[in-house]
Amino acid sequence: MNDVIGLAPWLVGLPLIGAAILLLGGKATDRWGHWLGVAASAASAVIGFILMFRMIGTPAEERSIDHHLWTWLSAGGLDVDLGIRLDPLSLTFVMLVTFVGTLIHVYSVAYMDHDPHRRRFFGYLNLFVAAMLTLVLADSYLLLFVGWEGVGLASYLLIGFWDTGRPSARENAVAAKKAFVMNRIGDMGLIAAMALLFAGTGALDFGTTLSDDAVGSLSEPTATAIGLCLLLAACGKSAQFPLQAWLGDAMAGPTPVSALIHAATMVTAGVYLMVRSGPILEAAPTAQLVVVIVGAVTLLFGAVVGTAKDDIKKALAASTMSQIGYMMLAAGLGPAGYAFAIFHLLTHGFFKAGLFLGAGSVMHAMDDQTDMRRFGGLSRFLPITWITMGLGWLAILGIPPFSGFWSKDGIIEAAFMPVEGQPWRAWVFGTVAVLGAAITAFYMTRLFFMTFGGRRPRWAENQHPHESSPLMWWPLVFLGVGSAALGAVLGIGGTFVTWLEPVVGHAEHHEPVLPVPVIITATLVVVVLGALLAFRMYAVSLVPEEAPRGSVLTRAARRDLYQDAANETLVLKPAHGVARLVQVGDRDVVDRGWGALPQAVSWFGAAFRKAQSGYVRSYAAGMAGGVLVIAVVVWLVAGLGGAQ
C-alpha cells in the first residue's frame, strides 16, 4: 500500500491543475479544454481504482492511512498538517466522486456542446472534483473545511453558470448566492465546532480528535454542542431542514451540475461529516437524537414537496433532499446506521445521477423544457433514456433486486432498532421511514409516467424529440447498470458493511422491534401501493397540461411548503429591519454624534469671534485686564505664601 500512497495527492492535484489550466488559460484552451477536463477527472478515477484495489489487498486493521504532505499551519498551539487520510470511507467517496464525476464530465461534453463557455464549465467541474476530493480525503476538520467551502464555491459558480446573457440570468445568480449564503450559515456551525473541539481536545485532526481518549475527555454537554454544530454544518451542505431552501433553486444550474453536485456528491457531504464524526456523536445521545429528527423531518418534507412539483429537476431535487434525509436518519442511529447511510449514499449517487442525467437528456430532446406537463409518451423517442431512467426509478423505489432496495431497506431496518429507555423511537422513526418510502414510490412513479408514459403527448409546438448523442447516453448506460446491480453486488453478504467496518466500527446486532421479513414485506406493500396510485393518476388517466389548483396540501407542496415565505418572514425581514436600524443608527447617532463635536467647537469659536472686534483699544483693554488679573492672582498667591 505504501508504494502507491504517493499517488494519493494527485487525486486532488490533477483536477486542480486541470481547473487552473482551464480557468487561467483563456480562449487558447477553448478547443480542447473540455477533453482536458475529462482527462483530469478520469485520471483521478484511475488513481482511485489503483488505491482501492491495493486497499482491498491489505488487512482490515491496516486500512486507515494518514499520509502527511506538509505542515499547514503551526502557531499558538494549533498544529494542523496538510495530510490525506485514506481509509475505506474516504475511498468509497473517492470512487463515487471520480467515477460518477468522470461519467458526468463525458456527458457534459455533449450536453454543453453549444455553449460558448464550455471550457469555463469544465474548469469549474474540475475545481469541484478537486474540492470534493479534498473534503473526503482530508485528515483534519480544518482541511475538510477547505474542501467543504471549496465545493460550496464550485457549486456557487456552477449554479450561477448562466448568470449573464439570458432572461433568467439574474435569477440564476440569485439562486447561486442563496445556495452559498445558506451553506455559509451551516459553515458557522463547522467553525464553532472546530473552536469547541480545539478548546476541548487541543487539536483538529481526525487522528487526535476522534480517538477514544480525546472523545472521552469531552464532557457530554461539550460533545452535544459539537454534535449540534456539526449537524448545523451538515444541514447547510446537505439541504436538510431547516436549511433546505437553497436546493430547489440550485436547479438553475446546468443539468450535469445538478446530477453531480446537487444529487450525487456534494449534498451528501453532510452525511459524510456525520459518519466521520461518529465517535463524537456517539458521546452525545441528544445530538444523535436531533440528527435523527432532522433526517426524519427532511425525509418527509422532501417527499411531500416532490409529489407536487411539475418541474422535473425540482421534483428530483426534492427527492434528493428526501433521500439524504434517509441517510441523515441512518447517520443518527449510531454504528448500526453508518454503514447503511454510506451505502445508501453510494447507491443513491448512482441512481440519482442517472435520473438527473436522464432528465437532462429529456430536456435536451425537448428544447430545455422542464415542465413535466409538457412531456408524455417519450418512451418511444428516447428508448435508452427511458430504460436507464426506468432502472433508476426501480432503484429508488427499493424494488428488489435493484440497488436502492439493499441500502434503503437497511436503513428502514435500522430505524426500527430499539433504543434503550426510549421505546417510542423505533416505532416513530421506523414508521416515518416506511411512510417516506411510500411517498417516494408515489412521486417517482408520477415523475416517470408523466415523462415517458401516457399515450397522448402534451408537447409544445414543433417538438421533435430524438435520442441524444452516444456521449450522452453511454454515461446513462453505466449509471443505469450501477443503479440496477451495485446494491446487489455490495449488499449481498454484507460486503459493503464489512468494508466500512474499520472506519465506522462494528455494530452489535440487535433485533428490530418487528421481525425483518415483516418490515421488508410491509415496506414493499406500501411502495407498490404508492406506485400503483401514481400509475392510476398519471399513466392511466389523462394528465392536464395546466396544473389543477389542487388541495391545500398540493398548493403548499408546490410552494415548497412555504419554506421561502417562512425564511422571508422569520429571518430576512427581521434581519433587514436590524440592518436598517444599524444604518440609521450609524448615520443619526454615531456619525452625527461625532459631528456634534466640531459643531460645538465652531459654536464656541463664533462666540469668541465677536471679541475680535479689530479695535486696538479693545485688545489693549483685554491685555490690561489680563495683567490686572495676573497681578491679583500673584498678589493673592504671594500673600498666601507669605502667610504660611
Add this chain to the structure above:
Amino acid sequence: MDITNYVVLAAVLFAIGATTVLLRRNAIVVFMGVELMLNATNLAFVTFARMHGDLTGQVLAFFVMVVAAAEVVVGLAIIVTIFRTRRSASVDDVNLLRG
C-alpha cells in the same frame, strides 16, 4: 515723609497712563499715555535706586528713556504713515485685525 510715596505716585501715574491708552481715540494722545506710563516706571526705578543705594536703577531708567525715544520716533512715523493713507489719526479706524 516715607520714600514709598514716590512709588505710589508712580503707580498712580502709571494707571492714569494706562487709562489714557484705553480711553482716548486719538493715536497721538494714546501714544502720550504710553509715554506717561514709561515715565511713571522711570520714577519708580529712580526711587528704588535711591532706596537700595544702587545706581543700577538709574541706569535702567536711562535705558528706558533711550528706548522710549526710539519708540516714539518709530511710533510717530507709523502714525504719520497711517494718517497719509487713511486721513485719520483715530485708532478705531484701523480695525484690520477684526476676526
Add this chain to the structure above:
Amino acid sequence: MFPWLTALIAWPLVGAALVGLSALGRSRTGPASAGVGLARPLALLFSLVEVALLVGAFAAFDTGAAAEHQLGATYAWIPQIGVSYAVAVDGVGLLLVALAVVLVPLVLLAAWKEQGRDEVRLRRFVGLVLLLEAFMVAVFCARDVFLFYVLFEAMLIPAYFLIGGFGQGAGRRKAAVKFLMFSLGGGLIMLAAVIALYFLGVSAGVDPSRAFLVDELVAVDLGTTAERLMFVGFFIAFAIKAPMVPVHSWLPDVAGNATPGTSTLLICVLDKVGTFGMLTLCLPLFPEASRWAAPLVIALAVISVLYGAIMAIMQTDLLRLVGWTSVSHFGFIILGIFTFTPLGTAGSSFMMLNHGLATGALFLVAGFLVSRHPEKSQKIADYSGLRSVTPVLAGTFLVAGLATLSLPGLATFVSEIMVLVGAFGGSPAGSAGWAIAAVPGVVLAAVYVLLTYQKIFTGAPAAGLEALPDLRLRERVVAAPLVVGLLVLGLVPGLALTYVDAPAEQSVALTTVDEPADDATQMGSDQ
C-alpha cells in the same frame, strides 16, 4: 552590519525628495510634456529598489528568534529628554513593513493613468505616496515611544493631502478633514499618555537618557491607576486608527472619496498601526490594564465585526462598501489580540498581513472597475451584467471578494479561523461567548461580497457598459501578486506564521506575568 531598517526608511524619503524636487520649475501645461513620463517610472523604480531592500532585510532577519526585535539601531536623538532614534522589528513588524513595501509599487502602478496628463498633480501624488511609505515603514520599526508618536502623527500629513487632493468624490476635502480631526484627536490623547509615561518611567528608575525606549519601559511597574489611564490614552488613539466602532466614522467617508490607491495604502497599511500599536505597545507596556479592559474591548471588537458587515451590506457605494468591510475585519484583528491566546494573537498578526492583501486587491480592482465607467460612477446600481463584458475583471473581483469573505484555501481563512478558534479559548471573561457571537460575521461577509458581485457582474449588461475593455496588462500585473500571495499564504501559511508565532507567544506571556497559572487551564492548547 548593514542598517537595513534605516535604509528602508531613508530610501523612499530620497525618492520623495527627488520626485518632488524635479517637479520644481516645470511648466504646468504644454501638450505631451516630457515630464509626465519621468515621475512615474522614477517613483516606481524607487519603490522596486525598496522591495529589493526588503528582501535583504528578510535575509538578514533570524526567523529562529522572531520574537526578538532584530536589525536594530539606536541613536540618541534628543538626549535632553531621553528620545532616541531606535528602530528594530520583530516578526510581526517585519511582515507589516513587507506589506507596506509591497503594496506601494502596486498602488503606483494602479494609479498610473489616474492623474491624466496633469504633470504637477502626478508628481505630487507619487511624491506623497513615497513619503507615506517612508513614514509607514518607520512607524512599524519604531522602538521608541516618542519616535513612534512623532511618526504616528507625521503619517497624517501625506495621508491628508492624498485624501483631500486626489480623490474622486466631491466630499473628499471634508473627508480629509474628518480623517485628520479624528486622528489628531486620538493622537492628542496619546501624547498625554506618552508624556505621562516618560515621567512615571523616569521616576521609577529608568535611565533618563533612554526614557522612551519601549524595551526600557516594559519592565516598569506603573501602578494600577496610572497604567489604566495610560492604556486608555494609547488605546483610544489606536482604536480610532484601527478603526473600531464607535470611532470608525471617518473611514467610510475616506474610502468613498479617496482614490482606490490612497484607500489601499491608508486602510490596508496605515490603519494597521492601530492594531500593531495595540499588540506591541498596549499589551507589553500595560499588561494589567490590558487584561482589565479586555472584556470591553472584545465586546466592541465583536460589535465592530457585525456592525461593519451589516453596514457593508446596506451600502450603495462600492468603495464605501469596501471600507465598511474593513471595519468588520479590524474587529476580528482586535478580537484576536485581546483574547490573550497565542493562537488568537498569531492569527491577528497574520490577519493584519492578509487583510492588507485581500482588501488591497478589492480596493484596487474596484478602482479598475470604477475607472471604466463612463461617468466614473461608484454607485453599485450603475453597473450590471459585466461578467460577460469583462470576464477577467469579474474573476479577479470575485477572487478578491472571496478572500474578503475568508474562503478556505486563501490566506484570510487561515487567520480568521485562528482568531475565532483562539478567541473561543481566550482567557478574558466571556470571550468564548463573544467568539461565537462573531461567527455570524462570516455569513454576513458572504452576503455583502456575493450581493455586490451579483449586482455588478450578473444579469444583462447595463446600457452604455456593453463595450467596456477588460483588465489591461498593467492592471493584471497589479492584481496578480496580491492574488498569488493570498493563495500561497493560504496553502503554506507557515511562510508567514514563522514570523508571527514566536512574537505571539511572547506577547501572551507578557500579559500573563501578572496573574499566573489560573487562566492557563482555560486555554485549550494546554490540555
Add this chain to the structure above:
Amino acid sequence: MTPTGFEISGGETVLFWVIAPLMVLAALGLLFVKRAVHAAMCLVFVMVSMAILYIAQEAPFLGVVQVVVYTGAVMMLFLFVLMLVGVDASDSLTETIRGQRWIGLLIGIGLAAILGGVVANAAFPPARGLEGGDPGGVANPQALARVLFGDYVLAMEAVGVLLVTAAVGALVLTHRRRLAPKQTQESVAEARIKALPDGVILTPLPSPGVYARSNAMDTPALGPDGEQVPQSVSRVLRIRGQERPAPPGPAVVSTSSTRGTTGSAPESEKDA
C-alpha cells in the same frame, strides 16, 4: 543727607506734596482735555515736574536728561506730528466702542488700586540713599557714567545701534515713493485748464476774507460772482467748525470789521 542715616528732608517733603498733586492733575488732563495739543502741554508739565523729582531724588543727571530728551525732543516731536496731522474727529471724547469707557476706567482704577496696594503692603528694606551705597563717594553723574560705561557698556552700544536703527526706520516709514511724474508749474497749469469744464477754478484760490468785508482768516472769500468759496478757509478751521459765514449784506460789514476775530472764537467753541 548723611551717608549713614537716611531721612527725607523737610524741604523735599514739601516739594513732593506740592508737585505730586499737580502732576496727577496734569496727568488726568491727558484723559480729559479735548484737544491733543492741550494734552501734550499737560504731559510736558508732568515731565518737567518729574525732572524736578529726579533731581530731588539724587539723580541730577537723569533730571537733566529728562528735560532734554522728553520735554525738549520727544514732546516737540509730538507737537510736530500734531501739526502735520492736524485735527480731526478723533479728538472727540465721545466713546464709540460700547462699554469701553467703563472697562477702561475700571481697569485704570483697578491698576492704581492694586499697584498702590502692593506698594503699601510691601515690606521695603530701610532706605539707604545713594551716598550710603557708594563707598567712593563719587558724585552722581560720574558714578552713573562709571556704571554705564563699565558694567553696561555693551548695552550702551546696543542702545546706540537701536537709536540709529529707529531713526533710519522712521525715515523709511515716512518716505514716500513718487508714484506720479513730478509736478511742475507747467503741468499744474495744464491740469487746471484741462479741469476747467468741471468747474475747477482756474486761478489760485483766494485768501480767506480777501473779498469779504471783514478781513479774517475764518471767513470764506467771496467769488467774483458774489458766492462764498468755502475752500478758501483753512482746513483745520473748517474741521473744527470755527469758520464763519461771510456776512450777507454791506450794512453789517462796517460794524463787525474790527472785532470779527475776537468775537467769533467763543461762539464757535460753543457750537462744537
